[in-house]
Amino acid sequence: MxxxxxxxxxxxxxxxxxxxxxxxxxxxxxxxxxxxxxxxxxxxxxxxxxxxxxxxxxxxxxxxxxxxxxxxxxxxxxxxxxxxxxxxxxxxxxxxxxxxxxxxxxxxxxxxxxxxxxxxxxxxxxxxxxxxxxxxxxxxxxxxxxDNYDIYDFIEDVDKLRDTHLSSKELCDKVEKLEEQHPLDSIKRLKELVPTTIDRCLYYSIVNDYTSDILIDNEYTALRPNLRFICDTNHDMVRVFITIKDRINPLVTESLITIDRGTYLTAKVKLTLKGKRMLLEEDAEAFFTTKGEQNTNIYMVEPEKIKQKELFFDGKTDEAYKALVKGLNEDNFRNMQKKLSERNMPIGITAIFYGSPGTGKTEMAYQIAKATGRNIIPVDISATKSKWFGESEQIIKEVFDNYRLACSHGKPKPILLFNEADGVLSKRMNLDRGTSCTQTLNAIQNIILEEMERFNGILIATTNLENNLDKAFERRFLYKIRFEKPSEAVKIKIWKSKMPNLTDDNALTLARNYDFSGGEIDNIVRKAITREITECLDETSFEDIVSFCESERFENRHRTQIGFRV
The missing domain is CATH 1.10.10.10 (Winged helix-like DNA-binding domain superfamily/Winged helix DNA-binding domain)
Incomplete structure (x- = not known):
C-alpha cells in the first residue's frame, strides 16, 4: 500500500x-x-x-x-x-x-x-x-x-452492447430495458414512429456512427457493420438489407435514413435531416456546424440578394400580385394564420402561378419574397425529377423536412418555391397500366398532396400547365393565379422599362408587331447589350432591335420541343 x-x-x-x-x-x-x-x-x-x-x-x-x-x-x-x-x-x-x-x-x-x-x-x-x-x-x-442522463449517454450505453456478442433477441431485450429506464422524450417519439425494437437498434447504431464521426464520405456510413450489430446471421442481415433497399423498412418510410445505391456488400446509409433531429433535436445543428453541413441541405436565397425589378402585368394578375405582397406582410400573415387556426382551418398559404412560359411567374415569386423580407427556397422539380426514380419518396420528404427546419429558426417563414412543377402537378395516371416510373411519379404526387394537407408555411408553385392540372392539386392551392401573354399596353411598359431610350412610337411598333412574353423581350434586350459592348456602340439602333425581334420570332417558330408533351 x-x-x-x-x-x-x-x-x-x-x-x-x-x-x-x-x-x-x-x-x-x-x-x-x-x-x-x-x-x-x-x-x-x-x-x-x-x-x-x-x-x-x-x-x-x-x-x-x-x-x-x-x-x-x-x-x-x-x-x-x-x-x-x-x-x-x-x-x-x-x-x-x-x-x-x-x-x-x-x-x-x-x-x-x-x-x-x-x-x-x-x-x-x-x-x-x-x-x-x-x-x-x-x-x-x-x-x-x-437527472443528468441524456441522449448521448443512451447512445453510448447502446453502443456498449456492440462487443458483448448478444443474440438479436438479447440485444432487443437490453435496449428495451434501457428505453424503459431512460424514458427520454425523443425516444418516446421514436418508438411511436418505429415500433419494432430491432429497427430502433439499427437506428441507434447509425446515430452513434454519426455522432462519433464514423463516416465514409458525405455523411454516409457503411450499412453492413450496423446490420452485423443487430442480426444473428448473414441471412438475417440480407433480409433487413432488402427491406431498406426496397424502402419498406420503417426507418426509410418514416424518412429517418436514406440508402445510397449499392449492393449488399457496398451499401451505405445516412441520416436524413429528420433522422438527425429525431434524437439530437436542437443539438443536430451543432453537428451541422462541426461537419460543415450548415445550409448544405437547404439552398436558400435571402431577400437582400434578390435584385428588385419592376414587374408589369395585366389587371387581374397585377391585382393578385399586390394582394399577395400585402397578405404576406409579416403582421398580416401572422394575423391571418391566427384567425384560420381559431376556425380550425388549414393555416398554410399556398399559391399556384400558371400560364405561358416567360410571363413572369418565377420572377413574381422572387419579388414577393423581396417585398415581404422573406427567404425563398427554390426547388426546381423539372431539373431533379430524373433523380427521383428509385428514391423519390425520400427526396421529396426531405424537401419538406428541410423547409420545416428553415421555419424553426424564428425568422419570418420562408417561401418554398416549386419551380417548373409541370411534371408533378399533372393529372395522375392509371396505375393498372402504368410503368414503374408512373408508380414513382404517383408516389411523389401523393406525398406532396399529404404534405400540403398539413402545411403551415408559404408554398408557391409555377407551371406552364393550363388544362392538365390534377384536380386534387387544384383544391389544395388557396390562390390560383393565371399569367396571360402581356397585352399591348403592358408590352409597351416592358419595352420602355428595359430600353428607356426607345421612343413611344417605336415601343408601340414593337408591342404591336411582336407577340412576345416578358422573357422573350429580355432575350432581345440582352442581345442588344451584348452587341453594344462587343462593337463599342453607344446605343443599339431601332433597325437592329427589329432584326433581333425577327430572329427571336423565327427561333420560336422553329424551336424543337424537347421532352414529353403533357
Missing amino acids: SNLNLSGDGHILRAIKVSADELQNNMLDPMRMRNTFKLAEMNILSKYLKSDLRETALFVAVYVSCCNEGTIGLKEIADFFGCTPFELLSYHKQLQSLIDKRIVIEQRDSSCAASSGIAFCNSTFGISITASFNILSDKPIVVENQ
Whole structure:
C-alpha cells in the first residue's frame, strides 16, 4: 500500500487505505468480506459513494489498483483480491453500477472483441478525473443519475452492447430495458414512429456512427457493420438489407435514413435531416456546424440578394400580385394564420402561378419574397425529377423536412418555391397500366398532396400547365393565379422599362408587331447589350432591335420541343 499518497488530512483516502488493507488478498471469501463490511471506514465510503458495501469494496479495489498500475483490466482487479478474473465476474453488476455513475471509466478494445464475448474481458478501467479530484480534496463526489442522463449517454450505453456478442433477441431485450429506464422524450417519439425494437437498434447504431464521426464520405456510413450489430446471421442481415433497399423498412418510410445505391456488400446509409433531429433535436445543428453541413441541405436565397425589378402585368394578375405582397406582410400573415387556426382551418398559404412560359411567374415569386423580407427556397422539380426514380419518396420528404427546419429558426417563414412543377402537378395516371416510373411519379404526387394537407408555411408553385392540372392539386392551392401573354399596353411598359431610350412610337411598333412574353423581350434586350459592348456602340439602333425581334420570332417558330408533351 506504499504507493498511496496519504499526506495531509485526507479523510476519504484514510478510509480507502484502511478498507484496502482488509480487502486485499481476501479472495472474496464470504466470511472475510462480512467482517470487512463491519468496518466504520467501509461504511464511511459507502455513504460517500452512495453505494452498497459490495460496490464500495469493488471501488476500493479499482482505486488502489489504478494507483499501483495506472490503467487496469479485470486481471489487475482480481489480483488485488487474490482471486481469478472468473471469480471476480460475480461482481459484474457492481462494476457496471460504478461505470453508470461515471465514477469508474471503462474503455473497450473493439479490436479484441472477437476473442471474447464475456462482459468486461476486453475492457480497461480507470477512476474518472472528477472523482479523483474530489477524493483527494475530500469533497463530495458527484454521482451521476437520471437527472443528468441524456441522449448521448443512451447512445453510448447502446453502443456498449456492440462487443458483448448478444443474440438479436438479447440485444432487443437490453435496449428495451434501457428505453424503459431512460424514458427520454425523443425516444418516446421514436418508438411511436418505429415500433419494432430491432429497427430502433439499427437506428441507434447509425446515430452513434454519426455522432462519433464514423463516416465514409458525405455523411454516409457503411450499412453492413450496423446490420452485423443487430442480426444473428448473414441471412438475417440480407433480409433487413432488402427491406431498406426496397424502402419498406420503417426507418426509410418514416424518412429517418436514406440508402445510397449499392449492393449488399457496398451499401451505405445516412441520416436524413429528420433522422438527425429525431434524437439530437436542437443539438443536430451543432453537428451541422462541426461537419460543415450548415445550409448544405437547404439552398436558400435571402431577400437582400434578390435584385428588385419592376414587374408589369395585366389587371387581374397585377391585382393578385399586390394582394399577395400585402397578405404576406409579416403582421398580416401572422394575423391571418391566427384567425384560420381559431376556425380550425388549414393555416398554410399556398399559391399556384400558371400560364405561358416567360410571363413572369418565377420572377413574381422572387419579388414577393423581396417585398415581404422573406427567404425563398427554390426547388426546381423539372431539373431533379430524373433523380427521383428509385428514391423519390425520400427526396421529396426531405424537401419538406428541410423547409420545416428553415421555419424553426424564428425568422419570418420562408417561401418554398416549386419551380417548373409541370411534371408533378399533372393529372395522375392509371396505375393498372402504368410503368414503374408512373408508380414513382404517383408516389411523389401523393406525398406532396399529404404534405400540403398539413402545411403551415408559404408554398408557391409555377407551371406552364393550363388544362392538365390534377384536380386534387387544384383544391389544395388557396390562390390560383393565371399569367396571360402581356397585352399591348403592358408590352409597351416592358419595352420602355428595359430600353428607356426607345421612343413611344417605336415601343408601340414593337408591342404591336411582336407577340412576345416578358422573357422573350429580355432575350432581345440582352442581345442588344451584348452587341453594344462587343462593337463599342453607344446605343443599339431601332433597325437592329427589329432584326433581333425577327430572329427571336423565327427561333420560336422553329424551336424543337424537347421532352414529353403533357
